[in-house]
Amino acid sequence: MAGKVLAPQACSYVGARSAKSARTAERTNEQVGDIPRPSFEACYATHRDLVYRLCLRYAGGRLGFAEDVTQEVFIRLFQNFAKLDRDEPLEAWLYAVASRLCISRLRRDRSLRGWLVRTIHGEQNNAPSVARLFERNEAVSAVMTAIERLPPRQRVALCMRAFDGKSQREIARILRVSEGYVSRLLSLARSTLAAAGWESVTEGDE
Amino acid sequence: MIRRDFRRAVAAAEAELGRIAMPADTAHRVLSNVTRQRVPRRRLALAGLATVGVCVVAWALVVSREHRDTGPAASAAVVREPLLDGVEIVGGSPDVQMDLAGAGTRIGVRRGSRTLRIKGWGQVTLRAGASFRPVPGGVELSQGEADFDVDKRRPAAGSTFVRLPQGAIEIMGTRFSVAQRPDGGTVRLDEGAIRFHAPDGRIVALVPGESLVWPLPAASPEPVAPPAAPPRVLPLRATRPPPALHRESPVEPGGGDAAAAIVARIAALRAEGHYAELARELRMALASERRPLTRERLSFELGSVLSYHLPDRTQACAHWAEHRRAFPANRYAQEVSDVEKALRCNLHDGGGP
Numbered sequence: 001m002a003g004k005v006l007a008p009q010a011c012s013y014v015g016a017r018s019a020k021s022a023r024t025a026e027r028t029n030e031q032v033g034d035i036p037r038p039s040f041e042a043c044y045a046t047h048r049d050l051v052y053r054l055c056l057r058y059a060g061g062r063l064g065f066a067e068d069v070t071q072e073v074f075i076r077l078f079q080n081f082a083k084l085d086r087d088e089p090l091e092a093w094l095y096a097v098a099s100r101l102c103i104s105r106l107r108r109d110r111s112l113r114g115w116l117v118r119t120i121h122g123e124q125n126n127a128p129s130v131a132r133l134f135e136r137n138e139a140v141s142a143v144m145t146a147i148e149r150l151p152p153r154q155r156v157a158l159c160m161r162a163f164d165g166k167s168q169r170e171i172a173r174i175l176r177v178s179e180g181y182v183s184r185l186l187s188l189a190r191s192t193l194a195a196a197g198w199e200s201v202t203e204g205d206e
Numbered sequence: 207m208i209r210r211d212f213r214r215a216v217a218a219a220e221a222e223l224g225r226i227a228m229p230a231d232t233a234h235r236v237l238s239n240v241t242r243q244r245v246p247r248r249r250l251a252l253a254g255l256a257t258v259g260v261c262v263v264a265w266a267l268v269v270s271r272e273h274r275d276t277g278p279a280a281s282a283a284v285v286r287e288p289l290l291d292g293v294e295i296v297g298g299s300p301d302v303q304m305d306l307a308g309a310g311t312r313i314g315v316r317r318g319s320r321t322l323r324i325k326g327w328g329q330v331t332l333r334a335g336a337s338f339r340p341v342p343g344g345v346e347l348s349q350g351e352a353d354f355d356v357d358k359r360r361p362a363a364g365s366t367f368v369r370l371p372q373g374a375i376e377i378m379g380t381r382f383s384v385a386q387r388p389d390g391g392t393v394r395l396d397e398g399a400i401r402f403h404a405p406d407g408r409i410v411a412l413v414p415g416e417s418l419v420w421p422l423p424a425a426s427p428e429p430v431a432p433p434a435a436p437p438r439v440l441p442l443r444a445t446r447p448p449p450a451l452h453r454e455s456p457v458e459p460g461g462g463d464a465a466a467a468i469v470a471r472i473a474a475l476r477a478e479g480h481y482a483e484l485a486r487e488l489r490m491a492l493a494s495e496r497r498p499l500t501r502e503r504l505s506f507e508l509g510s511v512l513s514y515h516l517p518d519r520t521q522a523c524a525h526w527a528e529h530r531r532a533f534p535a536n537r538y539a540q541e542v543s544d545v546e547k548a549l550r551c552n553l554h555d556g557g558g559p
Contacts, residue, residue, distance in 0.1 A: 163220055
């Protein structure tokens with residue numbers, strides 16, 4: 001990993017004891033019982049690449065998008081750090097928040113407002129394209145381009161299913177939608193990709 | 207179509223993505239922003255964009271409103287400036303063409319219409335062909351048509367005039383339209399009260415809805431008895447219905463050249479707004495006049511001038527008390543009583559019937 005800010009090992013958040021209450025755990029580095037609470041910086045160092053890669057995947061390789069959403073995700077973490085349930089894996093929390101934020105950002109980017117912002121920033125010209133990011137592998141470039149053409153919710157649901165092997169129930173819980181809706185999203189995404197020449201789109205769904 | 211294996215491509219993509227890490231400088235910047243709770247740059251851009259948008263919309267609204275109020279021609283630089291001292295343009299038709307003449311003191315409208323605001327006086331809309339200028343004590347319309355909307359005036363402020371080539375219109379706070387042609391003209395009163403002063407001294411009072419055409423028809427040679435009621439000064443009698451249209455001379459007919467000269471002199475002074483001189487003239491005429499009806503009429507006129515045009519209430523009250531003593535029959539009893547009531551003569555001067 002390039003540029004370590006803090007040692008990743010410092011974040012031992014998962015599996016720690018639950019906080020007695022949010023009031024007693026307001027400061028990020030305070031002690032809870034005998035187990036020291038990990039620092040926010042340590043958790044950031046541990047999980048930032050996970051979140052960054054997730055965002056890159058949903059954004060089709062747009063670095064600016066990935067940086068902005070990663071920042072938003074960790075701002076949420078920073079604001080809720082003391083109140084999080086320490087029995088819940090932090091990775092799962094970050095995964096869910098990043099996925100939801102990516103969907104909202106992708107939907108916003110498709111609006112007129114998003115187009116205006118991108119035009120002002122000139123992101124279309126400056127951001128590395130999917131082809132450049134994955135130029136060493138034509139198949140990778142092609143599949144990322146195909147995924148990027150899907151609507152935001154279909155794209156995120158498909159990536160969860162195809163890349164991370166999440167079940168429809170898990171996807172529904174993370175995205176806070178019904179399982180039926182997830183099934184429909186996946187079905188639509190499969191149809192689109194099949195029409196574009198892709199076979200065996202998601203394992204176990206056929 | 208070439209069929210490609212999605213699962214294999216995804217596995218390759220996952221391997222590629224697994225090799226990507228957040229650059230060190232990016233990681234440092236993001237952490238710094240997060241701990242300082244800094245808003246992502248795109249949100250700032252959006253806020254800036256929204257601010258610019260609001261400003262543009264507000265500017266467009268202001269411009270369109272100004273444009274609507276004054277018309278395209280009025281948005282030119284010339285109409286944004288005061289036209290003359292105390293006169294500014296407040297509206298007009300889009301096709302207006304106007305010019306200034308007489309060293310910039312006379313305003314002429316060649317085409318369309320133009321609305322002017324005269325500071326402390328009122329508003330006038332000049333129509334095509336109108337020629338106009340502000341003068342001391344009022345305005346002068348030498349030709350053309352104009353609509354007037356004169357500000358409500360305080361009783362102590364006295365009357366103001368629209369001077370015309372063939373007379374003058376005395377105004378007591380009102381809305382009316384005037385059309386002046388080379389051989390005469392018309393006035394239509396919409397609201398308030400005005401009196402038309404003919405050059406021969408005749409005064410015609412108008413009530414709302416009435417029109418008057420001049421030059422007035424020649425005065426009847428035979429005496430009129432009893433004489434008509436005098437013109438009523440409306441600002442002090444707003445609750446009473448306005449009087450009917452009447453025409454009268456301040457002197458009895460048949461008085462010869464001297465009487466005609468007095469009438470002309472009084473009319474001229476009234477039209478000019480020289481009330482102090484008018485009061486002096488009326489006093490002299492009263493002293494030399496022997497005919498009782500004319501004396502009573504002149505006394506009444508003098509009382510009116512003292513009450514409404516000169517700021518001396520004590521003198522006015524004293525005059526009305528003297529008027530009642532000198533003319534016990536008092537043809538103008540009601541009017542005198544009203545004026546005294548308005549001036550509160552009974553309370554302060556111990557007068558009264």
